[in-house]
Amino acid sequence: MTSPRPRAPMGTPRSPAPRRPDTGRSVAGRMLAVLGAFDASHRSLTLTALARRAGLPLATAHRLVATLTRWGALERDATGAYHVGLRLWEVAMLSPRGGGVREAALPFMEDLYEATHENVQLAVRDGLEVVYVELISGRSAVQVRTRVGSRWPLHATGVGLVLLAYGPPRLAEQVCARPLRRYTEMTIQDPHRLRAVLAEVRRTGIAVSERQITMEGLSIAAPVRGPGGEVVASLSVVVPAGExxxxxxxxxxxxxxHGISRTLAA
Structure with a gap:
């Protein structure tokens, strides 16, 4: 957006710029800066790189990294580099908007994959971005650039269009007020066109998004509703474009x- 920048593989990963050393932040803020130094293109970082990307003095980064490693938020490999630890994954899976929806969705996603043998994706909204929480793909399916945990703008993906269409009215206005980032010549960049697409999604209950992120993919997405009827996630299938x-x-x-929605309601 300045559309939120994706974390991808679907394009250029969102990569936080190294910060200037800031000794005025709280301890919690510094720890979060250390964790935030990792992204899709920086999965392994030396202590020096961690300190630079987090904007911390090396000695401060050393203390915080040691604490995070003891707790399991970080792990150190044989080369001395650090990676995100499994303990963070365990905590993240407790999120009802991630792990909870994912658990309810997986059986239906597997059925949908068996019926189509195409990419099946599940995503939730976080602010002005869509976050993918599960993906099932096969060798013969069209190549996609999404991965579990990647973030993409709401306007440029099928799941994002669903979440945007059923989000609060001010959400669409926020997105339309910003430059709509272009990924291909087909990406929606006109706010008036985006509003018309969202109205069609609400009318039909389906988003069809073709060649918005790559020229190879076409996404068909539908809303997943929570116990109160609110849209909490979006499910999609991605197939080859042009067919x-x-x-x-x-x-x-x-x-x-609908099956996922029923499970969540129960």
């Missing part, structure tokens, strides 16, 4: 999304 929407594909996505 149109195969008969039965939209009903299959709808049925799977």
């Amino acid at each position: 149109g929407v195969a008969p039965g594909l939209i009903p299959a996505v709808r049925v799977a999304a």
Whole structure:
């Protein structure tokens, strides 16, 4: 957006710029800066690189990294470099908007994959971005640049269009007020066109997004609703672009999304 920048593989990963040393932050703020130094293109960092990217003096970074490593938030490999630890994954899976929805969705995602043998994706909204919480793919499926944990702008993905269409009214205005980042010549960049697309998503209950992130993919997405009927996630299938929407594909996505919604309601 300045559309939020993606963390991808679907393009250029969002990479926080190294910060200037800041000794005025709280201890918690400094620890979060250390964790925030990691992203899709910086999965392994030396202590020096961690300190630089977090904007911390080396001695301060050393103390914080030691604490985070003892707790399990970071792990150190044989080369001395640090990685995000499994303890953080365990904590993240407790999030009802991530792990909880994912657990309810997986059986239906597996059924949808068996029926299509295409990419099946589940995503939730975080601010002005969409975050992918699960992905099932096969060798013969069209190549996508998403991964679990990646973030992309709401306007440029099928799941994002669903979450934007069913989000608070002010959310669409926030997105339309910002430059809409372009990924291909097909990416929606006109706010008026985006509003029309969102109205169509609300009318049909389905988002069809073709060649928005890559020229190879077409996404069909449907809303997943929580116990109160609110849209809490979006489910999609990504198929090769240029072949149109195969008969039965939209009903299959709808049925799977409805099944997840029923499970969450129960």
